[in-house]
Amino acid sequence: xxxxxxxxxxxxxxxxxxxxxxxxxxxxxxxxxxxxxxxxxxxxxxxxxxxxxxxxxxxxxxxxxxxxxxxxxxxxxxxxxxxxxxxxxxxxxxxxxxxxxxxxxxxxxxxxxxxxxxxxxxxxxxxxxxxxxxxxxxxxxxxxxxxxxxxxxxxxxxxxxxxxxxxxxxxxxx
Amino acid sequence: xxxxxxxxxxxxxxxxxxxxxxxxxxxxxxxxxxxxxxxxxxxxxxxxxxxxxxxxxxxxxxxxxxxxxxxxxxxxxxxxxxxxxxxxxxxxxxxxxxxxxxxxxxxxxxxxxxxxxxxxxxxxxxxxxxxxxxxx
Numbered sequence: 001x002x003x004x005x006x007x008x009x010x011x012x013x014x015x016x017x018x019x020x021x022x023x024x025x026x027x028x029x030x031x032x033x034x035x036x037x038x039x040x041x042x043x044x045x046x047x048x049x050x051x052x053x054x055x056x057x058x059x060x061x062x063x064x065x066x067x068x069x070x071x072x073x074x075x076x077x078x079x080x081x082x083x084x085x086x087x088x089x090x091x092x093x094x095x096x097x098x099x100x101x102x103x104x105x106x107x108x109x110x111x112x113x114x115x116x117x118x119x120x121x122x123x124x125x126x127x128x129x130x131x132x133x134x135x136x137x138x139x140x141x142x143x144x145x146x147x148x149x150x151x152x153x154x155x156x157x158x159x160x161x162x163x164x165x166x167x168x169x170x171x172x173x174x
Numbered sequence: 175x176x177x178x179x180x181x182x183x184x185x186x187x188x189x190x191x192x193x194x195x196x197x198x199x200x201x202x203x204x205x206x207x208x209x210x211x212x213x214x215x216x217x218x219x220x221x222x223x224x225x226x227x228x229x230x231x232x233x234x235x236x237x238x239x240x241x242x243x244x245x246x247x248x249x250x251x252x253x254x255x256x257x258x259x260x261x262x263x264x265x266x267x268x269x270x271x272x273x274x275x276x277x278x279x280x281x282x283x284x285x286x287x288x289x290x291x292x293x294x295x296x297x298x299x300x301x302x303x304x305x306x307x308x309x310x
Contacts, residue, residue, distance in 0.1 A: 012195060019202055026206055034213045040226050047233045048285060081287075085309045087268050090283035098285060170282065 039171040041141035045163040048086075049145050052100060052161055055084035057149040067151040072104065072115040080119055088120050097166035099124035099140075107148075107156040124164035137172050140164045217255065220248050221280035225272040228263065228292070228304060229284040232270070237288055237308040246300040248274055263292040263302050 056066055065083075066076045076083055088096040099120040103113040118125075128142035146160040168174065213219070224245060231241050245262070252262050252274045264271040268287070273279040287310050295301035 015195075016198075019199070023202065023206055027209065030210055030213050034216070034219055037222060038226055040230060043230055044233065044285070047230065051233075051286065085287045086285050087287035087310070088285060090268055092269055092281055092283045097283075 036173045037171050039137070039141075041165040041167055041171050042143060044167075045141055045143035045165045046145075048098065048100060048163045048165070049143060049161045051086070052084055052102065052163075053145075053147055053159070055080075056102070056159065057147070060149055062149055062151045062157070064152060070151065070153055070155060077117045080117055086119070093167070095123075095166075096121040097124075099162075099164040101125065101162045103160045103162075105158045105160065107158060110158065113160075120164075121166070124166050125162075128162065128164050138168055138174065140166045140168070141171075215247060215251070217251055217274040217278055218280075220251060221272045221274050221278065222282075224248055224263070225270050225280045225282040228265075228270050228272070229282045231304060232265075232284045232288065232290050232306065233286045235286065235288070235304075235306045237306045239306045241304040241306070242295065243302045243304060244300065245302045248272070249294075249300045249302075251275075259294045259299070262294070263304075265290050265292050265304075 056062060063076075066073055080086075081088065088098045090097070099118070099122055101118040102116065104115040105113045124140040124142075127136075127140040128144075130136065131139060131142060142162065142164045144160060144162045146158055149157050149159060151157065224243075228243065231243070235241065248262065249259065252259070255275045257273055257276060261273055264273070268285070269281050269283050270292075271279050271281050289307040289310055291305045291307065293303055293305075295303050
């Protein structure tokens with residue numbers, strides 16, 4: 001009987017040791033989970049691409065002030081932020097935290113785009129190239145999408161949009 | 175002490191040990207559950223979550239539109255911490271500030287160049303209204 005009682009006590013000690021280890025693991029997991037910020041940069045980049053796509057093309061056709069008689073407008077290119085109602089400047093950040101690049105390819109020739117435009121902080125573009133093989137959370141988030149559109153002369157184009165969002169400090173634990 | 179009394183006394187000790195063991199276990203699990211609940215509903219987590227949610231809502235919205243956001247948990251916490259309902263969400267230029275504690279707050283910016291305003295709903299009063307008035 002004495003041995004049995006000692007065994008019970010030992011079991012309690014082990015039981016509490018297991019509980020403490022389990023609690024430690026739960027505390028650590030919860031702490032790590034809630035201390036890491038929510039990363040919304042990918043959604044932001046997708047929304048940015050959608051807004052630009054809606055801006056340059058409507059119902060499958062380019063705006064006439066962007067492409068007219070097969071020619072792309074330089075004015076539109078220079079004022080794209082205003083034309084697409086975008087504001088990349090913020091007092092929250094010292095530099096712009098977004099970069100967007102649009103490449104317009106003719107369907108017949110997909111290697112060389114006849115027209116390009118970009119906006120925002122071009123420093124973020126370099127991070128996209130680095131992450132082609134493996135994604136690095138601490139670097140900028142890059143998203144690329146493409147769509148098909150016609151101009152009013154029925155010329156066919158593929159538009160590739162690359163969006164890159166910085167904002168690392170607010171979305172990733174540094 | 176006769177044989178019968180000895181046996182009864184021993185049973186009492188065993189029962190007491192078991193009760194203490196169970197109470198300690200329950201206490202332990204309760205503390206753990208409370209910790210997880212507190213972490214998930216803390217001001218810092220909610221501020222960040224709502225600020226980012228609102229930024230994404232504004233980025234995906236087109237003028238003129240009105241967005242109604244249920245912020246019951248945040249409004250309760252703000253009330254508990256003595257923060258005025260009107261001060262919970264602020265939009266200035268293209269920055270959203272969510273404040274659920276007197277000495278904290280979280281800011282996040284959006285890229286959609288719209289004139290947006292935020293104010294608490296009258297009924298139900300735990301909602302917040304985000305109004306997209308037009309492009310700047």
